[in-house]
Each structure stands twice: as C-alpha cells, then as structure tokens.
Amino acid sequence: MAPRKTATVSSRKTAAKPAAKASNGGPVADFDRNEELKAYREMLLIRRFEEKAGQLYGMGFIGGFCHLYIGQEAVVVGMQMAQKDGDQVITAYRDHGHMLATGMEARGVMAELTGRRSGYSHGKGGSMHMFSKEKHFYGGHGIVGAQVSLGTGLAFANRYRGNDSVSIAYFGDGAANQGQVYESFNMAALWKLPIVYIVENNRYAMGTSTARATAQSNYSLRGSGFGIPGIQVDGMDVRAVKAAADEALEHCRSGKGPIILEMLTYRYRGHSMSDPAKYRSKDEVQKMRSEHDPIEQVKARLVEKGWASEDDLKAIDKDVRDIVADSADFAQADPEPDVSELYTDILL
Numbered sequence: 001m002a003p004r005k006t007a008t009v010s011s012r013k014t015a016a017k018p019a020a021k022a023s024n025g026g027p028v029a030d031f032d033r034n035e036e037l038k039a040y041r042e043m044l045l046i047r048r049f050e051e052k053a054g055q056l057y058g059m060g061f062i063g064g065f066c067h068l069y070i071g072q073e074a075v076v077v078g079m080q081m082a083q084k085d086g087d088q089v090i091t092a093y094r095d096h097g098h099m100l101a102t103g104m105e106a107r108g109v110m111a112e113l114t115g116r117r118s119g120y121s122h123g124k125g126g127s128m129h130m131f132s133k134e135k136h137f138y139g140g141h142g143i144v145g146a147q148v149s150l151g152t153g154l155a156f157a158n159r160y161r162g163n164d165s166v167s168i169a170y171f172g173d174g175a176a177n178q179g180q181v182y183e184s185f186n187m188a189a190l191w192k193l194p195i196v197y198i199v200e201n202n203r204y205a206m207g208t209s210t211a212r213a214t215a216q217s218n219y220s221l222r223g224s225g226f227g228i229p230g231i232q233v234d235g236m237d238v239r240a241v242k243a244a245a246d247e248a249l250e251h252c253r254s255g256k257g258p259i260i261l262e263m264l265t266y267r268y269r270g271h272s273m274s275d276p277a278k279y280r281s282k283d284e285v286q287k288m289r290s291e292h293d294p295i296e297q298v299k300a301r302l303v304e305k306g307w308a309s310e311d312d313l314k315a316i317d318k319d320v321r322d323i324v325a326d327s328a329d330f331a332q333a334d335p336e337p338d339v340s341e342l343y344t345d346i347l348l
Helices: 033-058 073-082 096-101 106-113 146-161 179-190 238-253 282-292 294-304 310-333 339-343
Strands: 088-090 167-172 195-201 230-234 259-264
Touching: 033 073, 033 096, 033 106, 033 294, 033 310, 073 096, 073 167, 073 195, 073 238, 073 294, 088 146, 096 106, 106 310, 146 167, 146 179, 146 195, 179 195, 195 238, 230 238, 238 259, 238 294, 294 310
Parallel strands: 088 167, 167 195, 195 259, 230 259
Antiparallel strands: none
C-alpha cells in the first residue's frame, strides 16, 4: 500500500486544530457522542464478562482451557463498528470478546463456558469452540492458525457467490509463524479474495516475547511477498481501529483482494488461566493499564467533552455488571447436556 500523503495547509491567523492521531501516528476515526458511548459500553461488557469468567474458572465452574481477552477489547469492537451485516468473523481460542462484539448473547456464551445445554454449542464446545450462524461467527478454533485457512475459505465462498461480504480472520502473533498462514496468503492474493487478516499482536506468543520468536516483528509486512498490503494500527485506541477497519473493508469490497491489519495491543492476563505470566514484570503490565487502557481512553474523552458525567458512566457500568451477573446465574442454573448428546453432531 502506498504511504499516505501529508496535506499541506496554508498559514492563517487562526490555525486549525490539529487532527487527532493514534499513539503510533496513524489516523483515528472522528467519533460522535453516540459512537463513543457505544464503544465504551461494548468494550466494558467484554471486560466485565471476562472478569466474571475468570472468577468462575477459579471456582471450578469452567473447566479445560480459558483464554481471556482483557486489554484487547478495542480491536474487536473497533472492527465490528465498521462491519456490515453479512461480514463473517473467525478467530482463535481467545474468542469470548469476539462473540460478544458480534452480538451473541452473554447468557449463551457463559452457558457454553460452563458446559451447559443452553450454550451456543450445547455445552460440548466450551471456551474454544462456539459458533453462531445467525451472527456470522464461525468460531473459536483451538488449532493454532487453523482459522486463517478457514477464514480464507469463507472469503473464497463470498467471491464465488458474488456477494459483497468480507471475511475477517483474527490470529495472534504466535500463529503468524504457522506455515498454513502463508499458504492462505498466497491463495487469497492469487484470487483476490475479500478477506481482512488481523494479527492481534499482544507481544507474547504464549510466554515468548515476539522479539525472541520472529525475524520480522512488523507483522503488517508479512504479506509483502504476495503483494498483500498491510497497516500497523494502535490496537489500544478504538478510534484507530475503526479508521483502519474502514480502509481495509473498502479495500476488500472494491475487489482489490486481501489486506493485513496488525493490531498493536496487549493482554493484561496470562496466556490462559493456567499461566502465571512470570515472563514479564508487573511494572510493564501496570504501565500499559495506566497509559494505554482502551476503556479508560474512551471514558476520559467522554468526560472531557462533556458527553457523559461520572454518574452516567457508573450507570452504564452497573447495567453491564447486571447483564454479566445474570449470565453467570443463568449458566450455573442451566442443566448439563443429556448423555445422549455424546452421539449428536458427530461425522463418521
């Protein structure tokens, strides 16, 4: 992708207010009050839901693996704000935030996490494997990098059918080193498939820093050998994500083929609930929380612009907490799947 041009403005007595920019210098979307409030609420729902999921895991209500999305909320919320109905989403195992952002019900997600029959996969998929055809959400995949190939297949289906939908495939910096990712890049570029590849670069592939695991740490350049353009995005600023999403989706819908968005983000918790995250310092995590938290950034703008008071924001938080508490109560009260479910949804 050609570098963006910088416009020159003639000097006047009253200088125009400089346009807002992301922390990495990239553009940000100009949100109005409703968009800021929507972003705040959606990110807060994910944050509170994941906090509750962590509590339930510690209490033994959630078994198996559980990977929390706390800290990365701006990525999926900003992307979803730019998408239109019919666009498909597919991701890896850190997926609860993606589910909620697509509009999947908190009750159904929490019920699946706890292995109950009202869950999106009837209690048989758990944290990693939930789907919603109605919300165009195609998982939740436990095999590292598998969703990239599957997402490319969704894009191929869109191209074959001649519709206007775009496939959005999320994967992490660790999965970016998988061979099938580059096989997918090759096919997507060859056939100009409408897909946005999103690398959620949270700096650590499980417990290994990207600096120690990759020779090319700028993941937005990973498609250059196939002619796939890329953009590096401040993934902690929902406005920056929305601006990049608008550009990427337009690129795909106009028939130009795939594009890569590298979201520079950060997870506050360990890789999974079993990870004590001793490979990084508490100071590092606290610095990200205090200086770059995606939710606090929106909150500060809402208050500064007079678009919401502290009481207004507390009311939103209470409403979100009530939704999450209700989902936890519902999940714990919901029955487990019948034993006969062991023999359903099986391909022989």
